[in-house]
Amino acid sequence: MGRRFDTISFLSDLGLVDESVGVVKAIVRDLAPHATVIDLTHQVPRFDVRAGSLALARSIGYVPSGVVMAVVDSGRRRPIAIEVAGGEGVLIGPDNGLLPSAVAMAGGAERCVVLSSVQHQLVSAGLVLSARDVFAPAAAHLCNGADIAELGEPVDPDSLLPGVVPLPREAADGGVHAEVLWVDHFGNCQLNVGLDDVAPWGVHDGQQVQVVAGEVNRVARRAPHGGVLGAGTVGLVVDAFGLLALTLDRRSAADELMLSPTDQVTLGPLVEHTPAPASPVAMRPRR
Amino acid sequence: MGRRFDTISFLSDLGLVDESVGVVKAIVRDLAPHATVIDLTHQVPRFDVRAGSLALARSIGYVPSGVVMAVVDSGRRRPIAIEVAGGEGVLIGPDNGLLPSAVAMAGGAERCVVLSSVQHQLVSAGLVLSARDVFAPAAAHLCNGADIAELGEPVDPDSLLPGVVPLPREAADGGVHAEVLWVDHFGNCQLNVGLDDVAPWGVHDGQQVQVVAGEVNRVARRAPHGGVLGAGTVGLVVDAFGLLALTLDRRSAADELMLSPTDQVTLGPLVEHTPAPASPVAMRPRR
């Protein structure tokens, strides 16, 4: 057994307030001292498989070859390992829909196993903590050269719980019903639509777009980035992941539009005679 | 002087909001570039030696051989280093009760010194920041092969401030007065009692237990883990550290029972005719 991998990219909902993440890294250090752990994030909201899955999908194109360990709402479904990219990478995590999007982006599942080998696990004094007792030692053993097949029983990739990707729907007036996938640290609201989805009614820079989200009815302007928008103008940009996002210059669009992940947003061509919306944008003369 | 250790496990109340932790790691990198720092946690509540001591005790069985640096409410008492496990590890931190529990779990103190050697410290422009000026360079020097005796004057381990471990007490009705040791990231409430402490009145799965904590009077059910509990049912489980913990399925037991660390909780055999407690569990027909 040689050193197969030397990097473990680690994402979880374990938080940083207690020592849970630190203990996982201590175990890896103990079992596979040559391996480096890259913390993607540990502040996925508790139990939020959807948010974790999206964060992992946004990251997967940037992580080095090696192990990807993702732990969100684990312990309720069986722990699995999925080999991808001809063995260049192995994703480990619970079989709860957390991994499939990232696996798909990495080219699809090759071999899969359930992490059932108890000799590759730690013994708990009580409840099994899957991150500590199952995933950390599995990641370390993979780095030490263990083949995925040593870690447990093979399982058919098609039997795994699929991920859920929300799809946009056409709206009556030619618009599109979208969903907020993610609100980033700066309050930008990433939607589940790309430029193609709004192509029918126009996509050129400067174009105005009607944005309806719950009680909020606003006009947004297509722009290359938030920096060209005036104060208070909502922008619709192609974000750093190729998706449309609502943004404000140096302010939180999520706060301004009262948006959170999973909220529904309808984008559509500008309605010329919108009845006075409570919006600072509409208060100005139209250009 | 060879390379004695290559891992420093680091726990503190320094937080992650400013650069304090980063500067400690920069100093270690500068002085002992071969050493890796494992962050256990830096969000121990400010000055909370008890919480830090417990987090360290939960971690110590998992950290690799090397240096353990613990910094909570430091700077008020002398900085010390304690050798354990035949020299396999050295714990450094303030002599304020933070280290003793972990030291005991590592087999007890062997040699101890006060970190008094100024040539192993950094010079501050003003106040001494013990993490930056004393502990970081001490950890680095230990990794570089310094013997603990070089770092300062020997001190008798028996003269160190002991840790405080809250013990459970028997309650009048055969129950036990317990204390909340820790509330984890998911709201599980770890108590300072194990199964043995409740053995007299029963411990089998499914058994109901009376839980009284301040104004809260609830029935909890002994269960192997939270996943088998119905919604809203409080569970009493043996947690991942071998202690009893109050839990709810995917919700915070701490929020539900209004519990925080150091709160007192009385566990006892079920009182059959509890006078209508303000509890959603009691509102339902008993099974």
Added chain:
Amino acid sequence: MGRRFDTISFLSDLGLVDESVGVVKAIVRDLAPHATVIDLTHQVPRFDVRAGSLALARSIGYVPSGVVMAVVDSGRRRPIAIEVAGGEGVLIGPDNGLLPSAVAMAGGAERCVVLSSVQHQLVSAGLVLSARDVFAPAAAHLCNGADIAELGEPVDPDSLLPGVVPLPREAADGGVHAEVLWVDHFGNCQLNVGLDDVAPWGVHDGQQVQVVAGEVNRVARRAPHGGVLGAGTVGLVVDAFGLLALTLDRRSAADELMLSPTDQVTLGPLVEHTPAPASPVAMRPRR
């Protein structure tokens, strides 16, 4: 091209809630696997160049030789790299005033370039994320031996946006108008004055000093550190960076005095007959 640097010290306003920081470290790991990233802090308040600049200045004396990557409110001004200390270090970040204080403390700028070489950048699917697409690969290329001149066009250091350092001003009564530079994790309030600035009216330990900040009018006592102060007594100490700071023993001086960074504070000699200030200190008999 050899391995020029092996450490990247990284400070940002990217937060730890999402995967932005993790992706930067994944990219560095992928491109320059031998390099170690030291996280100084990622919780600089969003867009707060002043706070980031001060945190970087407090850190710079402790970071190892190598790359310093600072990313606060980036993407609005051109990305730059500044060589310092005869090539011992390179600071990279936006040309927005974030870097100059640290550069000055490192001995001043030597060669500077704008990070304009697209072959040293990543290609985004949309918006350029400067941390991910520009700074992370630049840092990795520097660690891999790239010369700063390969990364883009030279630029005159004098053309860069200077940092802003708030200077204290003399007050009418011999006192000094100071500014809160920083509130640390424990609530200590660092001011932009040193002992020299208050020398005219006395600096000896135990001396009382009048502190006026907005509505707050308090007496502080010069002390070597907070530990010697009685409960509720505000102390004026020389902090760990050589600057005067307001402190309380185990409590937050910022909370007590309602101070935040950029707030103005006037220090002056004690006014003997202060008209009843709303201060618990003044309620006691004077010593």
